[in-house]
Amino acid sequence: MSKEVNKRRGLGGSYVALAIGLSGAWLICLSWLGASLHPPAIWARLYELRMASANEIGDFVAGAFAPIGVVWLIVTVLQQRAAVADARAEFEESQKATYFVALFDKRYEVLQQVRKVLGDEPTSDSRVALGKTTEMAALLFGTDVPKLLRQYHSKFLRYAIVDIEIGRLERAKVIDADAIARFQAEQSDIVVWLFDPTNRAKLDDAMFLYLKAPAF
Structure with a gap:
């Protein structure tokens, strides 16, 4: 009261x-x-x-x-x-x-979607899902959470571009093994970044902060 x-x-x-x-x-x-x-x-x-x-x-x-x-x-x-x-x-x-109960439920739903999307290696479906989740997070969280999610989305997008380049090189008449190896190494670096515990912890901490204190 x-x-x-x-x-x-x-x-x-x-x-x-x-x-x-x-x-x-x-x-x-x-x-x-x-x-x-x-x-x-x-x-x-x-x-x-x-x-x-x-x-x-x-x-x-x-x-x-x-x-x-x-x-x-x-x-x-x-x-x-x-x-x-x-x-x-x-x-x-x-x-x-x-309002705060509904806001908490929506934020928790976004958290679960983020964990699901980031649980496996990037795919075209997961990239699209992460983009939608990032847009939703921009409405429900402060600026820090969408900013972190955009970093992940940019990595997903770069992974897809590199994957396309590798496929193009593998279908070429003259295979450039060095170029393929560079792109594969870049893909590996992207996967390492995506599953880096430090990056994940930073994102989780930012999202949990809003779950504990619903107000912006």
């Missing part, structure tokens, strides 16, 4: 206490006014009240206690406003919690 809600509820109790105090003060004033009258005047007032009609008695009571009714009406309005504000604040907190 937020501090604002607790503060408003504390004010609600203060309003009630203030209304009770004002009501008591008004009753004391009425008692003092009645006690300040001389006995003959008191008996005269009581006699007039006895001889008055029901409507007149009602008017007298309403006039005497009207200030108390006004005080409690104001307190009721203030409490209702506080209750509406509390309900709005709780709804906003609920919406925020729902």
Whole structure:
């Protein structure tokens, strides 16, 4: 529960206490006014009240206690406003919690997709999947995670280009063994980079940081 809600509820109790105090003060004033009258005047007032009609008695009571009714009406309005504000604040907190849960689920889904794509050597399908995952990560994570994923995607793309070059050289009439060997060595370097534990740990740490703290 937020501090604002607790503060408003504390004010609600203060309003009630203030209304009770004002009501008591008004009753004391009425008692003092009645006690300040001389006995003959008191008996005269009581006699007039006895001889008055029901409507007149009602008017007298309403006039005497009207200030108390006004005080409690104001307190009721203030409490209702506080209750509406509390309900709005709780709804906003609920919406925020729902949003963070959904965001966590989406980020965890991206993490699982990244692990799946990077689990094997690059293929055309995995390259396309990694590109889509990188685009999704750009919407769900900060700038650091998409940046790391783009590095992996560029390696996937370079691996595919080198693979095409090797195939082209192998189909040539005159096979350039040295060129093929260079491209194969480059492919091996790419695979080593992709499966380097340091690079993987850097990516995992960046993604787990957002899973622990959903806000950007």
